[in-house]
Amino acid sequence: AEMNRELKEKLFQLKKERNAIILAHYYQRDEIQEVADFRGDSFLLAQKAASTDAETIVFCGVHFMGESAKILAPNKTVLIPDERAGCPMADMVNVDGLRKLKAQHPNAKVVTYINSSAEIKAETDICCTSSNAVKVINSVDADEIIWVPDKNLGHYVQQHTDKKLIIWEGYCNTHDMLTVKDVVEMKASHPGAEFVVHPECRPEVVAMGDFVGSTTAILEYCKNSSAKEFIVGTEDGTGYQLRKDSPDKTFHFATKFLVCPNMKVNNLKKLVKCLETMQPQIYVPPAVADKARASLERMLQVK
Numbered sequence: 001a002e003m004n005r006e007l008k009e010k011l012f013q014l015k016k017e018r019n020a021i022i023l024a025h026y027y028q029r030d031e032i033q034e035v036a037d038f039r040g041d042s043f044l045l046a047q048k049a050a051s052t053d054a055e056t057i058v059f060c061g062v063h064f065m066g067e068s069a070k071i072l073a074p075n076k077t078v079l080i081p082d083e084r085a086g087c088p089m090a091d092m093v094n095v096d097g098l099r100k101l102k103a104q105h106p107n108a109k110v111v112t113y114i115n116s117s118a119e120i121k122a123e124t125d126i127c128c129t130s131s132n133a134v135k136v137i138n139s140v141d142a143d144e145i146i147w148v149p150d151k152n153l154g155h156y157v158q159q160h161t162d163k164k165l166i167i168w169e170g171y172c173n174t175h176d177m178l179t180v181k182d183v184v185e186m187k188a189s190h191p192g193a194e195f196v197v198h199p200e201c202r203p204e205v206v207a208m209g210d211f212v213g214s215t216t217a218i219l220e221y222c223k224n225s226s227a228k229e230f231i232v233g234t235e236d237g238t239g240y241q242l243r244k245d246s247p248d249k250t251f252h253f254a255t256k257f258l259v260c261p262n263m264k265v266n267n268l269k270k271l272v273k274c275l276e277t278m279q280p281q282i283y284v285p286p287a288v289a290d291k292a293r294a295s296l297e298r299m300l301q302v303k
């Protein structure tokens with residue numbers, strides 16, 4: 001506790017010196033969410049990065065999120081506490097594969113989940129996050145959509161649009177691990193609880209949800225629901241905000257495996273250190289960034 005207090009004081013000082021803001025995804029460790037200027041889902045954090053006046057953005061999340069911030073705010077310094085915080089799903093699609101698919105479907109538009117590399121975004125018509133995927137797809141002027149990289153979110157979106165999705169086979173290791181059996185067992189132990197689930201989970205698990213939505217949508221739903229007990233089908237870090245919003249409610253994570261190890265690579269100590277050394281910085285080659293920016297900016301403009 002004493003060490004954390006010292007670290008926090010140092011952080012406060014450094015933040016002023018560097019004119020920095022700290023953005024933290026809801027899947028980050030509690031000790032990081034506690035000191036963040038903004039906590040949010042992928043969408044809110046991208047918006048914040050695009051609109052901030054600060055000179056330095058510390059992105060506490062995974063690498064693709066830092067890249068998106070750098071693409072949207074190319075003149076700012078974007079730091080990440082540990083650059084090894086990657087996203088295996090983002091790495092499941094490569095440029096060659098996507099180009100081949102585009103050649104096979106020349107009339108299709110490419111809609112890319114923000115969980116992807118800058119190079120993939122540079123090959124994309126428009127990006128989306130889990131909170132606006134259906135709205136983005138329906139805004140696109142094409143009947144056929146190439147969808148990368150999350151097959152589970154793709155399947156969910158397909159049920160909510162008339163457009164035809166050509167779905168890439170990627171997935172999130174963490175959310176995809178949750179099974180129907182896990183949820184059945186949890187429901188049996190907590191019969192009064194509502195099951196809330198992220199669309200990165202498998203279709204058959206998503207189908208069991210009393211509520212399906214992005215991280216922010218789940219948080220909003222639990223805050224406003226009259227239920228007192230919830231089974232949560234998304235990453236464990238959301239417990240920080242869920243409990244803060246509703247101290248009188250009970251949250252059971254659907255399994256103890258709903259932990260994204262990549263998100264947890266960042267910690268408070270590394271956060272302070274990155275502001276001290278101004279390293280590691282996110283770098284995106286300008287030619288790639290310029291092409292990727294259009295797809296992110298289009299997303300931010302969808303009403």
Ligand code: 13P
Pocket residue numbers: 040041042043087115129130131172200214215216
């Ligand atoms: P959201 O923040 O859009 O809910 O995305 C979840 C996720 O897996 C981020 O890596």
Ligand code: SF4
Pocket residue numbers: 027062086087088089090115172173174175235260261262263
């Ligand atoms: Fe990637 Fe899943 Fe971790 Fe999000 S939770 S960063 S999608 S592995």
